[in-house]
Amino acid sequence: AKKGERDFWLTMVFLVRMRTSQGMMRLLFKNDQATMEDLMLQVKDLTDVEPVDQKLMLMEPLPSRKKVDISGKDIRTTLAKVPLRKGDMLHLLESDKLRVKARPKPEKKKDETQSSSSKQKAKKGPHMTFKAYAKIAGEPVIPDFSTYLTSQTHQRSVNSYAPNIHWKLQRYRHLDMFSFPSPTALMKFYSNSRPEIKEGMSRIGIMFGRYVEDINPLVEQNTLDDLKRKKVWDYDANGVRADVQAIYEPPQEAMTTGARFLTDPRQDIVQGMADAMGLEPVGLCICKAKAPEDKKGFQTILTAKELKMLARLQGVFANEKGFSRFACVVLVHQDTIEPEAYAAADICMALERDELLGTVKGEPFKLKTETPEGADPSAMPVIYVPKDNDTSGGTNQAKIKVNPGEPFPMDFFIVKVLAAMSKAAVPLFKHCEFPVNGKPSDLKSYMQRHQNEGFASKFSDFNLLLNLPEFFGDNETETAVEVARCIGAREEFPSELCSKLDTWFIAKKLF
Numbered sequence: 001a002k003k004g005e006r007d008f009w010l011t012m013v014f015l016v017r018m019r020t021s022q023g024m025m026r027l028l029f030k031n032d033q034a035t036m037e038d039l040m041l042q043v044k045d046l047t048d049v050e051p052v053d054q055k056l057m058l059m060e061p062l063p064s065r066k067k068v069d070i071s072g073k074d075i076r077t078t079l080a081k082v083p084l085r086k087g088d089m090l091h092l093l094e095s096d097k098l099r100v101k102a103r104p105k106p107e108k109k110k111d112e113t114q115s116s117s118s119k120q121k122a123k124k125g126p127h128m129t130f131k132a133y134a135k136i137a138g139e140p141v142i143p144d145f146s147t148y149l150t151s152q153t154h155q156r157s158v159n160s161y162a163p164n165i166h167w168k169l170q171r172y173r174h175l176d177m178f179s180f181p182s183p184t185a186l187m188k189f190y191s192n193s194r195p196e197i198k199e200g201m202s203r204i205g206i207m208f209g210r211y212v213e214d215i216n217p218l219v220e221q222n223t224l225d226d227l228k229r230k231k232v233w234d235y236d237a238n239g240v241r242a243d244v245q246a247i248y249e250p251p252q253e254a255m256t257t258g259a260r261f262l263t264d265p266r267q268d269i270v271q272g273m274a275d276a277m278g279l280e281p282v283g284l285c286i287c288k289a290k291a292p293e294d295k296k297g298f299q300t301i302l303t304a305k306e307l308k309m310l311a312r313l314q315g316v317f318a319n320e321k322g323f324s325r326f327a328c329v330v331l332v333h334q335d336t337i338e339p340e341a342y343a344a345a346d347i348c349m350a351l352e353r354d355e356l357l358g359t360v361k362g363e364p365f366k367l368k369t370e371t372p373e374g375a376d377p378s379a380m381p382v383i384y385v386p387k388d389n390d391t392s393g394g395t396n397q398a399k400i401k402v403n404p405g406e407p408f409p410m411d412f413f414i415v416k417v418l419a420a421m422s423k424a425a426v427p428l429f430k431h432c433e434f435p436v437n438g439k440p441s442d443l444k445s446y447m448q449r450h451q452n453e454g455f456a457s458k459f460s461d462f463n464l465l466l467n468l469p470e471f472f473g474d475n476e477t478e479t480a481v482e483v484a485r486c487i488g489a490r491e492e493f494p495s496e497l498c499s500k501l502d503t504w505f506i507a508k509k510l511f
Contacts, residue, residue: 014079018090020047027090029079036082037075047092052163055093058084067091127415130323131238133172140172142322142346145354149375162381167412170345175325176214176239177418178207178283178341181425184432185462186285186339189247190331193287197333201254202288202306204261208279208462209244211325240325242282245428246462249436257364258286258305269469276481277428277465277488281317283341284310284328294365298409301330302342303364307410311344311352324349327417341417348413356380366407380404428488430457434464440508443471447505455493455501459483472504479504 014029016039027042040051057067070082070090133140148162180186193203248270251262264270274280291300302310306328314324327343344352351357351369358370371377383402402408431450435442443464450458459465465487468480479500486493493501 014086016079016084016086016088016090018043018046018092020092021094022047032080032084032086033078035075035079036070036073036077039079040075043092049092050163057091057093058082059089059091127169127173128171129176129239130172130174137171139321140346142350145350145356145381148381149354149372149379162379165347165381165383167385169412170347170415173343173415173417174240174323175211175242175283175327175343175417177241177420178327178329178339179212179241179243179420179422179425180339181243181245181422182427182432183421184427185244185247186329186331188432189249189285190287190337192249193331196254196259197287197289199254200289201256202259202286203249203254204252204259204287205247205249205285206281207242207244207283207285207329208246208248208274208277209242209282210279211282212241212243214239214241242325242327243422243425244282244329245279246432247285248462248466255305257359258288258303258309260305260309266466270466273466273469273481273484276484279428279488281326283326284313285331286328287331288333290332290334291365298365299411299414300365301332301340302328302414304359304367304410305364307344307348307367307413308352308357308359310342311349311357311413314344314349315353318349322346322349327415329419339419341419343415343417345413345415348410351381360407363407365410367410367413368407369402369404371404377404383408385409428460428490429462430460431464432461434461434467436463436466438463438467440471443467443508455483455498456486456491460487471508476500476504 014031014034016027016029018025018027025046027039027046029038037051040054040056043049043054043056044051054071055069056071058070060066060068070084073082143163145162189203189205196203250264250267250270252259253262286302286306294300310326310328314326315322317326318324323346327341330340330342331337332340348357355372356369358368360366360368369380369383371380385400385402385408387400434446438446446461446464447458459468465480465484468483469477472480479497482497483493483501485491486497
């Protein structure tokens with residue numbers, strides 16, 4: 001536009017200048033009756049900085065030249081009452097973790113002499129290790145939505161509203177791989193699940209194992225990426241692996257949308273014996289029938305009920321910062337059975353922890369947000385998903401606002417984890433045949449089958465060890481714990497323990 005035309009348009013609008021790290025920007029309004037909400041949304045469009053993250057300072061005119069923070073103003077306040085005058089200067093403050101998006105630079109013409117291989121983009125997986133992500137972008141913070149929902153409704157500022165949630169895959173994962181030293185535990189769990197699978201239902205179990213931090217042995221050599229450029233950080237280094245040694249099947253109720261746990265009277269005994277073996281719960285195992293594929297490409301592996309249960313369990317086994325390595329392995333009954341592993345994203349954990357997620361009747365693979373009793377509906381986090389007629393499976397940009405109670409696909413709440421059989425890890429248990437709730441008759445037949453083995457081999461069965469406290473009785477609980485400790489440490493049984501076991505075998509007529 002010519003200078004005269006530009007001046008004409010400026011007399012017809014209410015203009016406010018804003019200084020950022022990317023240069024000077026202009027905010028245009030019809031008049032000074034526009035609100036703070038209008039201003040903050042326009043700042044977001046120009047800088048990609050969310051309203052809750054904006055720190056706006058008003059530069060007062062001469063002679064004071066003081067900076068006044070206007071970010072805490074009520075979003076309904078008009079610009080005239082801030083007060084903002086035409087031509088005033090605002091400063092958008094930034095931090096190390098908050099940067100205004102750079103304006104797009106003109107693309108350089110590619111050199112036609114470049115080889116075809118150098119024109120290809122560097123390969124990059126959907127998820128990186130948590131340590132790699134924290135090194136690049138800083139450690140993420142899990143939001144606490146309950147603090148926003150309990151805020152006073154009168155005179156709310158934009159900072160008092162819960163952050164919006166956009167359809168976007170989590171770029172990191174806390175657990176990178178499930179490793180199975182032996183397929184025996186998975187095979188037995190699948191065999192036990194056959195009755196439920198025939199009825200179109202699922203069965204669940206808790207996997208016990210140990211977390212191991214993987215350090216890539218080729219870190220020093222693997223210094224170049226696909227474009228032969230020097231790497232700043234090795235994305236394959238310092239991952240976390242879970243070595244699964246056993247699967248415990250607690251009392252449960254099978255259902256078509258996902259099984260649910262029942263009260264387990266042996267929960268304390270199981271946890272105590274697992275601690276003695278040096279094992280901990282590392283994941284949820286689900287065996288289920290195959291569901292029909294979604295026409296739009298959305299996932300049909302985990303149901304909404306199963307994802308909510310996984311998110312809840314991840315919260316139970318989270319650390320002090322709220323991060324959890326707990327995940328799940330899914331066995332789908334089909335011609336070729338291959339374990340698939342997933343975890344709930346941190347944002348899904350936060351929503352489930354604050355009781356904001358609900359299932360949708362008749363749509364097992366969709367979730368909805370629910371407003372807690374006594375909370376302000378306007379303070380609920382807003383979720384944006386792709387258009388309803390989008391058939392990309394959620395890869396397109398999210399533009400549709402989801403209101404509380406409306407169903408939405410949950411793919412962006414799921415993080416993919418690897419699952420593989422381990423060639424290097426050694427199985428901790430030699431046997432996997434004792435029933436979950438064994439009886440004395442089961443114990444006798446088991447010992448007869450393994451009568452030629454030593455104590456360390458005979459007792460090397462996870463379910464047998466869990467039943468030992470009941471078989472030994474209250475007076476010999478320490479003996480059961482000592483047996484579990486020796487098995488977990490791969491140690492030979494001391495002579496004193498062997499003497500106690502000999503006496504017990506004679507009393508129970510197990511020889």
